[in-house]
Amino acid sequence: MKSFRIIIADDEPTIRLILKELLIKEGYEVEEAANGEEAILALRNAPFNLAILDYRMPKMDGMEALRQIKKIDPSVAVVMITAHGNTDVAMEAIREGAYDYFPKPFDNKEIVFVVKRVKERQELLKKIERLESQLRHEHKRFDKIVGASSKMQEVFALIRKVATNDVTVLICGESGTGKELVASAIHYQSYRRKKPFIKVSCVAIPETLLESEMFGHEKGSFTGAYQLKPGKFEMAQEGTLFLDEIGDMPLSLQPKLLRVIQERELERVGGTKTIKVDIRLIAATGKDLAECVKNQTFREDLYFRLNVIPIYLPPLRERRDDIPLILEHFIIYYNQKLGKQITSWDQDFMKAVMDYSWPGNVRELENIIQRAIILSSGDKLTVDLLPPNIHTEPAMPDLAAIADDFSVPMPERIQAISDKLEEQMIRHALKKANFRRQETADILGISRKSLHNKMEKYNLFDKDNLVDEKE
Template sequence: MGTSSAKILVIDDERSMRKFLSILLTREGYLVRVAEGGEKALTLLRKENFDLAITDIIMPGLDGLQLLKEMTQLDPSLPVIMITAYATTTTALEAMKIGASDYVTKPFKIEEIKAIIARALEKKTLVEAPSSFEATYPASSFPDFEIVGRSENILEVCKLLGKVAEKDVSVLIRGESGTGKELIARQLHYNSLRRKNPFVPVNCAAIPRELLESELFGHEKGAFTGALTTKIGKFQLAHGGTIFLDEIGDLDLTLQGKILRVLQEKEIERVGGNQTIKVDVRVIAATNQDLEQGIKEKRFREDLFYRLNVVPIFLPPLRERKEDIPLLVQHFLKKYHDSARKVIGISPAALQLLQDYNWPGNIRELENV
């Protein structure tokens, strides 16, 4: 069946939106049914077969996220596009994690929604049934790790997080210093199946090179001067969970080779030891460097790059998401309200000054201000 004859279910409590989408999609050659709420949508889904569903998120009664869960149980292969006028990073991440095909904010352009629908229908035959896992700990349960913002750039990041969090693959987070790479790594961990096990961060640039191997892999007693006891390394501490290798581009080639071995063989050897130790870890790495240039200059191993770069996530600098600055400011004001700083608010003129600044240090610089 061609996508032009596909049958689409539109769910929205606003009559004007149902009518708009119905007319638009009918003109495109689609067969369209509409429902004004989640319960009616489920009734239609139990009686009829659909190729795609488009649903609002904020609706009375059964909301869009709960409806999405019900629809994926009824028909795991059904692509579902979520639309909302109240976009948040938490709902974007949660919707994609539950199994949404895409997430669109109102108002949207006609050509945009048409392209998203066509893409979802083209992928329908390739879509695997999503996991039945429902997060015990949604993103909103971790306020210290909340992703703040509603810009298109950051919502795209959250959509990708929702898609890959449960997949046990390596992720390479790229972005300038201060853009929040560790925050993204923590969100990946706490929305994954490994969430009850350790999250172990390691800043590869902050540890002296001569100590980093011992820090990562551990050492045996007597392995070197000062090694008075056996030490367990970060990879072993992260067993069953996630290790976050920040500033991976600062590693020397020898250590790069040893990390490659962990990814390939899932085993380590402590410094001064000859026994292999099996480890089960998910590796998330981050860098602000141009690793492709590093490969050309023989500073970074190409085979390690491809092992890490299974899923690349690019974090935009703050200057490319300035519409998020007011939300970030409110977040930091709330965070520090009870601290010694006693900050209680910000004037419109001061907020405008913050939005006019280019923030070379990104979110970290804004927080420090």
């Protein structure tokens, strides 16, 4: 436990000795000063919790020392020793910020009581400060999700509302935005939090195994089914089932999923027994399911069943104000995990991470921060610790600056803004498609020839612009 440190300033050695021995016996750490100047010097060189000052001292009296202490560190409590009956001085000291006073000759029990009261008060103030700090930061995070931007505050508010209502939730957002974290937060804020939270990736499990994984199978129902196996729905009984990447679920399985959602019952593969299920369903997707319905790759009736409460997670590029907060969160986490002591970052580092487009969103930012912390040799993150593509990527255009340039005719400004936005959209799409041009054209909803012409227009074939000739 951190010691409570006291400095005693009095020009009488006997008084200092009496007080020091008395307070050391009470378990306090005590230092001495012969006058106000010595006390101030000691306070500048080391932290103290309490200063006991005699009013009359050479070089600097107690009153001036009190004023100086409050300038140096207002949290240091001050107790003034005054001459017997000198209440005017005592009242002046209180007005200047002293916690208390006692006259000479002083009573030892009174001194012990006052110091104990100062210690308890400071401990209470620190506790209040910690609680206030938690309250100030509470709105900036929800479970493990970090964000103070208005968009994330809307997400947090929606999580709180839906968590206590047992409705189906569809979480939409790009890869790396934190869809699973949102699903987990909803579950652990709900009345089902003491029951299982089961996750299924509809894209990670082969189509031939997905039905068995989700609904279970009976012994001997197919080659290799040597024993009965409950599915994820049964494993999530009374809890929450999280279906990730629901947009990639095969069409052949969607009717069976729809029936379970509607009827709250299922049969295992190869079985005839109907099993009742009591679960809360949360699904997530990085696809536009409404578009998938139009393209006939996703059932419309299933989409409506899933889309009861949609939650949209914005990409990191749409909430750049959250980047410093997320950065701080990961630094604290990886400092503890990796045994590092990173305390800050330089301006170039921050500029690079703020300017970068983050196609991989928060997941990419976390990986980059982890990498930088591992490679760091000091206590500060510097721009050279970032991968070259991050600190060399052209910054996002300042569209407001273009719009405010009234020296340029309005039609030209509108065209310039349109061009800048188009260029950035193509850059983001290229990265998302890993520079495969046909896939990029599909994402943008344009022809491959049109994409080629636009890449030439914005010089995106240049290696310095990080776009290669991959097919």
